[in-house]
Amino acid sequence: MTEVTVVGGALVRDGRLLAAQRAHPAEIAGKWELPGGRVEPGESDADALRREFAEELDVEVTVGGRIGQDVPLSDRKVLRIFQVRLVDGRRPRALQHRALRWVSAHELADVDWLPADRVLLPDLRMLLDG
Template structure:
């Protein structure tokens, strides 16, 4: 039980608009600067992962998104801190790099790997590409 309490979650969102998804280029910390990720952030105490992601997307990108479902898997970022990714639909707003990012790019399944993704995001990006390519 103690182990579970010590587990912290960081959320990332595959923000979907039509047949494309959003990538964000990091400005910090230095070891991640210039690399790409699915946008998101930390879950605050007492906050659900879905609420945290919606809040982070509003703060970092200035958009409203509907957080639909968690993508399979998790990635341990450091001891006791795990990255979970969610499928999120863009509801309102044009994403802007307001915090933590200097560039945003909409990607399709065809150009999804044209950017230098952080390793922890790659399994989720592959899943997003698979879902976007899947026939309806």
């Protein structure tokens, strides 16, 4: 029984995927993830992604289709990934992460991803190969 959904956004620019390096909590700081966060009560997945990208990266996005399947994070929590696109030409800024980087399809496996994001690498590679 899932009670919490965490959403992430796959933002692609010039054939590269945006990855964000966690700043906290300590046990996962330094690992990389797709930007996003928890869906709040009464909020849609798309609304949560738009809010999280604004808060974490200072950019406005539109939300597209799903990428891959839900990834269980625990008995009551799942990760759900969507493709997102920038609304304007602004560049994402790391407001809550240590760093941002753009990753090509051949670099995906070399990134120290969080385990849940790593599960989606085949789907992300297909997105980048396009």
